[in-house]
Amino acid sequence: MDFGTRNSAVAVLEAGKVRPVPNAQGAQTTPSLVSLTAEGDVLVGTAAGRQALANPAHTPRAAKLELGTGWRVTRGDVRLTAEDAAGLILARLRQDAEAHLGRPLTAAVLAVPAGFRRDQRAALLRAGERAGLPVMRLINEPSAVAMAYRLHRDDCTVLIVDLGAGTLDVSLVDLGDGTVLAWATAGDSRLGGDDWDRRIVEHLTDRVRLRHGVDLTGDATAAQRLREAAEAAKIELSAVRTTTLRLPYLATGPDGPVHLEEELTREEFETLTRDLLERCRAHVERILADAERTPADIDRVVLTGGAARMPAVGDLIRRLTGGREPHRGLIPGAVAGGAALQAGIMTGDVKDVLLLDLTPHSIGIETVEGTTTELIERNTTIPTKRSEVFTTHTDHQSAVVLHVVEGEGEDPARDRTLAVLELALPPAPRGVPRIEVTADCDPNDILHITAEDLGTGNKAVATVDQATMERAAALLRSSRWPGLRALAPATLPDS
Structure with a gap:
């Protein structure tokens, strides 16, 4: 299943073939929307x-x-969190799939943006379970694309750029010998086609303000009409050089109704969004550096996601890969199809194929030295488990406090807090206790942390999710944190 920012899709594996699943209206995608009505529905x-x-x-x-x-939408007595909304959409996808198959689902794989944080992954997993899905695995979206592309090619190194409505994922993948091996992955879960649309909306809003003296800020209906017009213009400018946006009766101004008619050229559009394209460039360059590869090492390029149809995106990728022509044939249904193949692998219906996915973020522990000691490096193949032994830095330290962070910097203040664990210790001279901290990333890239006093066997454990992160963040904001932070572990002299 591909739970997308704007639209979602389902594919199933039947008789060894991947087939898209139409919804009740016969369409192959379903809007990723929920709506609360005035009647409470x-x-x-x-x-x-x-x-x-x-x-x-x-x-x-x-x-x-x-x-x-903590996002939620409320109307009257009805309140939905993001996890609730996701669960409702996934339940609708499940119903469509079961109606198509004529039987309950036996296995499901959910695709997730590579750049998603661990709390986001845990929330999606819970939403899937709430929707009644037999979720066997989360798969990074570009890895799902690689699985789908493997049906067409083998024995090659592929750069995959997946630019959807809300997220960007980039991966470098080797295909061959029955494996799909991801070498490096990066992503931005706040960069997608909606951001290009938003630039057009801002441009049009400014024009209305200058020409008519009307501020559309706060006008929800006008904003929705502008968004729809902006998306249509973006799509049209992928095929033509100039488009005209017409929105009659957009608002009411001092002189009466405001009618918008604005011409937009592709050149103007690309100027408005140049910085967004540069953010795409940075992620491509980053994964090449992480994988220690050059553009010459890339055999093929795959562009997928609706926003990847924009000509500027294709031009950028050509420049970054030495002129290689991107393959766009997988744009419809690539993520859902790859997820279906992974489900087939896990149920034994697909033989002799192995996906080796990655964790996109590094995991570390804050030490008393004020730096981060890395436990798991980004782009490590999952599942994986890594351990590090720490000690104390003061005599008779009563406890050790472990601040678990996610990120790439040595300064823990710049990283994302995942959890805080407190482990009681018996009195001992400094440097004597041995505290083993284990970070365990499961196949879904859900992180489990265990801290053990090797002398007593006492343990503290945590599984990272939204609740864990919220508790940790609240603790860091509290007046207790300076004292607790002083109980951070020390690295061993020989480590």
């Missing part, structure tokens, strides 16, 4: 999309990007 998917213009304030977009946060 919750609409999901296509039904929610039909009245998004009339009910924009209670038809939130991009709930996927809010997984793992």
